[in-house]
Amino acid sequence: xxxxxxxxxxxxxxxxxxxxxxxxxxxxxxxxxxxxxxxxxxxxxxxxxxxxxxxxxxxxxxxxxxxxxxxxxxxxxxxxxxxxxxxxxxxxxxxxxxxxxxxxxxxxxxxxxxxxxxxxxxxxxxxxxxxxxxxxxxxxxxxxxxxxxxxxxxxxxxxxxxxxxxxxxxxxxxxxxxxxxxxxxxxxxxxxxxxxxxxxxxxxxxxxxxxxxxxxxxxxxxxxxxxxxxxxxxxxxxxxxxxxxxxxxxxxxxxxxxxxxxxxxxxxxxxxxxxxxxxxxxxxxxxxxxxxxxxxxxxxxxxxxxxxxxxxxxxxxxxxxxxxxxxxxxxxxxxxxxxxxxxxxxxxxxxxxxxxxxxxxxxxxxxxxxxxxxxxxxxxxxxxxxxxxxxxxxxxxxxxxxxxxxxxxxxxxxxxxxxxxxxxxxxxxxxxxxxxxxxxxxxxxxxxxxxxxxxxxxxx
Amino acid sequence: xxxxxxxxxxxxxxxxxxxxxxxxxxxxxxxxxxxxxxxxxxxxxxxxxxxxxxxxxxxxxxxxxxxxxxxxxxxxxxxxxxxxxxxxxxxxxxxxxxxxxxxxxxxxxxxxxxxxxxxxxxxxxxxxxxxxxxxxxxxxxxxxxxxxxxxxxxxxxxxxxxxxxxxxxxxxxxxxxxxxxxxxxxxxxxxxxxxxxxxxxxxxxxxxxxxxxxxxxxxxxxxxxxxxxxxxxxxxxxxxxxxxxxxxxxxxxxxxxxxxxxxxxxxxxxxxxxxxxxxxxxxxxxxxxxxxxxxxxxxxxxxxxxxxxxxxxxxxxxxxxxxxxxxxxxxxxxxxxxxxxxxxxxxxxxxxxxxxxxxxxxxxxxxxxxxxxxxxxxxxxxxxxxxxxxxxxxxxxxxxxxxxxxxxxxxxxxxxxxxxxxxxxxxxxxxxxxxxxxxxxxxxxxxxxxxxxxxxxxx
Numbered sequence: 001x002x003x004x005x006x007x008x009x010x011x012x013x014x015x016x017x018x019x020x021x022x023x024x025x026x027x028x029x030x031x032x033x034x035x036x037x038x039x040x041x042x043x044x045x046x047x048x049x050x051x052x053x054x055x056x057x058x059x060x061x062x063x064x065x066x067x068x069x070x071x072x073x074x075x076x077x078x079x080x081x082x083x084x085x086x087x088x089x090x091x092x093x094x095x096x097x098x099x100x101x102x103x104x105x106x107x108x109x110x111x112x113x114x115x116x117x118x119x120x121x122x123x124x125x126x127x128x129x130x131x132x133x134x135x136x137x138x139x140x141x142x143x144x145x146x147x148x149x150x151x152x153x154x155x156x157x158x159x160x161x162x163x164x165x166x167x168x169x170x171x172x173x174x175x176x177x178x179x180x181x182x183x184x185x186x187x188x189x190x191x192x193x194x195x196x197x198x199x200x201x202x203x204x205x206x207x208x209x210x211x212x213x214x215x216x217x218x219x220x221x222x223x224x225x226x227x228x229x230x231x232x233x234x235x236x237x238x239x240x241x242x243x244x245x246x247x248x249x250x251x252x253x254x255x256x257x258x259x260x261x262x263x264x265x266x267x268x269x270x271x272x273x274x275x276x277x278x279x280x281x282x283x284x285x286x287x288x289x290x291x292x293x294x295x296x297x298x299x300x301x302x303x304x305x306x307x308x309x310x311x312x313x314x315x316x317x318x319x320x321x322x323x324x325x326x327x328x329x330x331x332x333x334x335x336x337x338x339x340x341x342x343x344x345x346x347x348x349x350x351x352x353x354x355x356x357x358x359x360x361x362x363x364x365x366x367x368x369x370x371x372x373x374x375x376x377x378x379x380x381x382x383x384x385x386x387x388x389x390x391x392x393x394x395x396x397x398x399x400x401x402x403x404x405x406x407x408x409x410x411x412x413x414x415x416x417x418x419x420x421x422x423x424x425x426x427x428x429x430x431x432x433x434x435x436x437x438x439x440x441x442x443x444x445x446x447x448x449x450x451x452x453x454x455x456x457x458x459x460x
Numbered sequence: 461x462x463x464x465x466x467x468x469x470x471x472x473x474x475x476x477x478x479x480x481x482x483x484x485x486x487x488x489x490x491x492x493x494x495x496x497x498x499x500x501x502x503x504x505x506x507x508x509x510x511x512x513x514x515x516x517x518x519x520x521x522x523x524x525x526x527x528x529x530x531x532x533x534x535x536x537x538x539x540x541x542x543x544x545x546x547x548x549x550x551x552x553x554x555x556x557x558x559x560x561x562x563x564x565x566x567x568x569x570x571x572x573x574x575x576x577x578x579x580x581x582x583x584x585x586x587x588x589x590x591x592x593x594x595x596x597x598x599x600x601x602x603x604x605x606x607x608x609x610x611x612x613x614x615x616x617x618x619x620x621x622x623x624x625x626x627x628x629x630x631x632x633x634x635x636x637x638x639x640x641x642x643x644x645x646x647x648x649x650x651x652x653x654x655x656x657x658x659x660x661x662x663x664x665x666x667x668x669x670x671x672x673x674x675x676x677x678x679x680x681x682x683x684x685x686x687x688x689x690x691x692x693x694x695x696x697x698x699x700x701x702x703x704x705x706x707x708x709x710x711x712x713x714x715x716x717x718x719x720x721x722x723x724x725x726x727x728x729x730x731x732x733x734x735x736x737x738x739x740x741x742x743x744x745x746x747x748x749x750x751x752x753x754x755x756x757x758x759x760x761x762x763x764x765x766x767x768x769x770x771x772x773x774x775x776x777x778x779x780x781x782x783x784x785x786x787x788x789x790x791x792x793x794x795x796x797x798x799x800x801x802x803x804x805x806x807x808x809x810x811x812x813x814x815x816x817x818x819x820x821x822x823x824x825x826x827x828x829x830x831x832x833x834x835x836x837x838x839x840x841x842x843x844x845x846x847x848x849x850x851x852x853x854x855x856x857x858x859x860x861x862x863x864x865x866x867x868x869x870x871x872x873x874x875x876x877x878x879x880x881x882x883x884x885x886x887x888x889x890x891x892x893x894x895x896x897x898x899x900x901x902x903x904x905x906x907x908x909x910x911x912x913x914x915x916x917x918x919x
Binding site for chain 2: 009010011013014016017018019020021022023024025026027033034035036037038039040045048057059060062063067068069070072073074076077080081082083084085086087088089090091092093095096097099100102103111112113114115117118119120121124127128131132135140143155156157158159160168169170171172173174175177178179288289293294295296297298301303308311312313314316317318319320321322323324325326327329330
């Protein structure tokens with residue numbers, strides 16, 4: 001525990017020298033921010049003044065194995081004592097074993113692994129491979145990328161303009177990357193295509209993808225990219241028809257299917273990979289966060305053998321490299337992390353405790369007039385807050401719902417990310433039922449308080 | 461001679477079956493008992509899984525700046541990972557707060573606000589996004605073009621891969637190209653595109669050409685100029701002393717931001733903390749990666765001047781960007797310890813001293829071998845350019861695969877060394893000693909001597 005004066009020094013240094021994500025440092029200074037987090041264990045973290053918090057988002061929905069896994073630190077250290085890096089064009093044991101392990105876990109012929117340092121790089125790599133593959137097989141006209149409105153695939157130039165929507169303004173970074181196409185998001189609660197059931201929404205949204213391909217000409221489309229369960233949409237689970245139909249449509253038109261498992265991968269949704277809920281095998285799969293529970297920066301792009309083959313010969317290699325494309329220390333940490341997930345059956349725990357979480361949250365929907373929808377899959381859930389349940393109307397920006405909810409939850413020891421009218425939850429997969437009760441109770445009371453302030457009566 | 465163990469074979473098979481290694485063919489590696497699997501390392505040396513010892517002349521990707529085997533960095537990593545292995549940015553952690561303060565101290569002028577990332581590509585992407593968003597904040601939304609120098613490498617992500625259009629990268633695979641890319645001549649004194657006969661003349665002409673391009677495109681359409689102080693990809697191409705001060709002046713005159721890519725040059729590589737320090741120029745945004753953590757873990761940063769960062773203060777002006785690993789506490793702890801090692805062991809000074817000695821020894825080779833067109837560099841960022849004809853500076857045809865053949869010959873000398881076509885790139889760890897320089901130079905001498913007899917070159 002750091003002394004108070006030290007806390008202030010760290011705070012001051014951060015306010016002056018650190019560019020904190022999506023935060024306004026002038027306002028933070030006025031509010032006595034930022035929190036200085038110093039320790040972590042399980043789903044909880046401690047700040048520099050000794051206060052304990054529940055990290056309901058598990059970092060960025062990324063600390064799958066939970067905090068305080070000293071064995072991961074041990075594995076990384078052991079590797080660092082052997083070698084931290086390797087000369088250009090050579091490799092190391094943990095890098096090789098991680099590639100083999102990911103290939104073993106990934107479905108179908110997803111067997112070739114390009115290691116990188118984060119989700120953005122993984123998706124960039126996927127798109128570069130998709131475009132290059134289409135050229136290699138004699139279809140150089142295929143360059144367009146279809147993504148779904150409201151999805152998120154990263155922050156670097158090639159992925160920045162995929163997905164998008166009002167929650168992620170991009171005007172600052174124009175010009176838009178050429179060849180971006182947008183399909184509707186199969187979010188059953190707010191179906192852009194007017195579907196009134198998850199199934200109807202799924203079918204209509206998949207059909208819209210086919211229409212988009214035909215409208216543009218299949219010969220111009222390189223790939224489709226999507227997360228099995230969409231993230232910024234608040235864990236929007238598509239109807240069961242969606243993914244099998246998308247797989248079929250992609251096959252029909254020679255379009256590659258890129259499955260962004262950056263959040264869904266490694267147990268988050270209660271299966272190893274989100275795509276396994278619908279038994280589909282994508283052509284390229286990107287993974288990040290859960291592969292190492294965020295203990296170090298590492299991620300991967302996993303490619304089907306049939307596609308990788310086009311790049312296997314000496315004069316056909318892909319012109320793509322990152323300094324840390326295969327870093328031994330990060331690989332050692334990832335291997336140990338996967339071992340923990342396996343040994344402790346965390347995927348199953350995510351499914352079971354996740355179901356309990358969703359059940360408890362669904363209870364809130366009955367009690368609270370402002371809870372419009374509760375959704376999720378595995379340890380991945382969201383509350384969609386509305387001012388009117390029938391019309392599903394959200395709140396006005398001046399109501400500052402996100403900020404007020406965050407403040408109320410903080411009073412109760414919860415660090416939980418809310419954005420717009422949405423509360424996002426993605427706790428570590430080692431979460432217990434008791435933890436769920438703590439979290440749901442705090443949300444319940446906070447909602448009750450907020451409704452009181454807004455003069456909204458409880459339903460019961 | 462070491463023999464191949466069962467474990468080596470197992471790892472090789474697994475690698476060739478599952479691992480996609482950059483710029484390597486797994487089919488080809490299988491045929492030639494590759495890849496090498498590295499097991500241990502220390503200083504500038506590495507040992508493979510069959511016990512063979514090698515010198516890693518490039519120190520990873522010119523990135524293992526303090527050298528291999530620094531146990532105190534490994535311990536700093538472990539200690540932080542045991543206490544708090546991760547925390548998302550938006551709040552803060554002790555090592556992160558300390559690192560950004562340290563970077564503000566080390567970087568010149570008013571460079572002080574850090575956007576931490578995990579690598580060079582992310583750092584340059586972030587710099588470009590900040591530059592574009594900055595112009596929007598100050599009411600010039602039409603400024604979106606980015607000027608880069610031909611032949612320079614700035615990254616592998618969507619926007620950065622189109623910068624510089626470096627040789628050896630097949631960009632047509634990734635079309636369509638990103639809009640708004642403008643390419644200016646590289647101030648390469650040995651092959652000056654603008655016909656300058658001295659480094660000075662070349663740099664003045666190239667700076668003038670850069671200004672002409674800005675004027676031609678219309679300054680109100682140009683967001684930023686991005687460049688490396690010393691071009692690393694082409695083997696330590698050092699511009700004449702006029703270049704950087706002129707570029708700074710041109711940028712100021714036309715309201716264009718100057719992004720200084722210190723991903724390779726930063727943290728002592730050129731014999732100063734930052735390459736740009738050689739010319740006393742302060743950029744608006746500085747990007748860094750490799751040397752920041754000596755590759756012990758992935759880490760990078762974009763450091764921004766107070767004036768530019770101030771445009772993003774206030775709720776309406778927030779830059780909308782988040783990266784999961786941006787501000788990683790373990791990466792920050794590693795970077796801090798790495799910087800401490802560089803400071804305590806005076807590695808920046810050693811880089812200047814050993815670099816000067818190394819370059820001197822290379823000049824000796826230049827006299828001896830007629831296929832050496834030029835040796836060049838600054839600090840421990842150096843290059844040897846081979847030519848078929850010294851007078852005309854004609855290159856060897858690509859069909860001769862000079863680079864690849866040299867790599868083979870270096871290996872026979874125990875050296876792992878990168879080449880780009882006819883250019884040998886040199887960037888060893890900064891802990892290198894005179895004896896080690898001599899050993900490398902002897903190996904280079906032998907290998908270059910061998911290939912010289914095989915090539916149809918003019919004396």
